[in-house]
Amino acid sequence: MKIHNFSAGPSILPQEVMQQASQAVKELDESGLSLIEISHRSKAFIEIMEEACERALQLTGLQGKGYKALFLQGGASQQFLMSAYNLLEKKAGFVNTGTWSTKAIKEAKLLGEVSEVASSQDANFNYIPKNYSVPSDLDYLHLTTNNTIFGTQIKSIPDTEVPLVADMSSDIFSRKFDYSKFDLFYAGAQKNMGPAGTTLVIFKEDALGKVSRSIPSMLDYAVQAKAESMFNTPPVFAVYTSLLTLRWIENQGGIEKIGIKNAAKATHLYGEIDRNSKFKGFAAPEDRSHMNATFNLTDPSLSETFDKICQTAGISGLKGHRSVGGYRASIYNALPIDSVEVLVDCMQILEKEY
Numbered sequence: 001m002k003i004h005n006f007s008a009g010p011s012i013l014p015q016e017v018m019q020q021a022s023q024a025v026k027e028l029d030e031s032g033l034s035l036i037e038i039s040h041r042s043k044a045f046i047e048i049m050e051e052a053c054e055r056a057l058q059l060t061g062l063q064g065k066g067y068k069a070l071f072l073q074g075g076a077s078q079q080f081l082m083s084a085y086n087l088l089e090k091k092a093g094f095v096n097t098g099t100w101s102t103k104a105i106k107e108a109k110l111l112g113e114v115s116e117v118a119s120s121q122d123a124n125f126n127y128i129p130k131n132y133s134v135p136s137d138l139d140y141l142h143l144t145t146n147n148t149i150f151g152t153q154i155k156s157i158p159d160t161e162v163p164l165v166a167d168m169s170s171d172i173f174s175r176k177f178d179y180s181k182f183d184l185f186y187a188g189a190q191k192n193m194g195p196a197g198t199t200l201v202i203f204k205e206d207a208l209g210k211v212s213r214s215i216p217s218m219l220d221y222a223v224q225a226k227a228e229s230m231f232n233t234p235p236v237f238a239v240y241t242s243l244l245t246l247r248w249i250e251n252q253g254g255i256e257k258i259g260i261k262n263a264a265k266a267t268h269l270y271g272e273i274d275r276n277s278k279f280k281g282f283a284a285p286e287d288r289s290h291m292n293a294t295f296n297l298t299d300p301s302l303s304e305t306f307d308k309i310c311q312t313a314g315i316s317g318l319k320g321h322r323s324v325g326g327y328r329a330s331i332y333n334a335l336p337i338d339s340v341e342v343l344v345d346c347m348q349i350l351e352k353e354y
């Protein structure tokens with residue numbers, strides 16, 4: 001049976017990427033060797049790393065604009081600490097929009113003063129704060145562009161002179177976006193780019209060198225940049241598979257085209273959430289994520305019934321995070337609209353028959 005994978009992360013990847021990646025594990029480009037047994041210093045792998053970094057810059061429109069792309073390890077969670085290590089001299093500002101922002105704040109506090117510029121904690125993070133003022137004395141302002149757990153997404157970037165840093169783990173490459181507004185952004189691969197194991201970090205080269213502390217080598221962007229993401233052995237499989245996804249995005253027409261498809265999927269699903277009397281959306285409508293749609297049953301006693309209907313239809317990974325409950329449909333780039341249609345059918349079956 002075809003499975004419709006709505007998992008929040010690790011999550012769905014394009015079928016052709018899975019096939020190419022599994023082939024490369026058997027044999028990379030007729031080399032007689034597997035991707036995962038060759039030296040990361042080999043010509044073949046150096047080319048993979050270079051192409052992956054180049055494509056990441058191209059897709060974000062940052063090629064030739066003074067930015068550098070790196071593929072590191074430690075997940076987005078390590079970037080919470082690493083970004084502060086490299087950029088926080090005195091004070092950083094954060095917009096707290098959920099679990100991931102809260103974790104980023106905790107790490108930054110180890111290294112300097114933190115100002116929570118705005119928060120939506122008062123409503124269990126079901127909206128994106130707006131119209132807050134950004135103090136001018138911040139080293140940077142940190143945003144989480146898409147809140148994977150709560151299903152909210154920043155639609156417009158705050159207008160400020162302060163450098164911007166962003167966690168884009170769950171919406172990178174998902175929509176047209178002015179990436180040049182950011183000094184640094186990062187994304188764990190496993191939501192919208194590849195398997196777990198690598199994190200893409202893109203930063204403006206002149207954003208570095210402004211802190212006085214000494215930085216451990218593995219946490220120093222300058223060290224990692226000088227070594228072209230190979231200060232130590234990189235996660236070769238995760239980087240290669242991410243590269244395959246970046247090529248796939250390009251073949252789809254780039255992020256603008258992908259963004260149009262994502263908007264169509266989201267509109268279809270939210271339309272049903274709003275229309276169907278058995279469901280209600282969690283996030284404030286104007287802040288709804290095009291990547292993770294969160295919703296609940298109006299009558300929670302129907303949950304077993306709805307779960308059965310979904311299971312029969314081959315739907316997987318729909319359970320909401322424990323801090324929101326209900327359901328979360330992650331509709332990342334690789335999820336076809338057919339899968340959204342199957343989910344909408346299940347919602348309609350519940351409404352008609354129960």
Ligand SMILES: *Cc1c(COP(=O)(O)O)cnc(C)c1O
Nearest residue numbers: 075076077100148167169170188
């Ligand atoms: C999943 C996620 C993280 C955590 O990523 P790890 O790679 O597991 O550290 C951080 N931020 C956001 C927005 C996420 O969705």
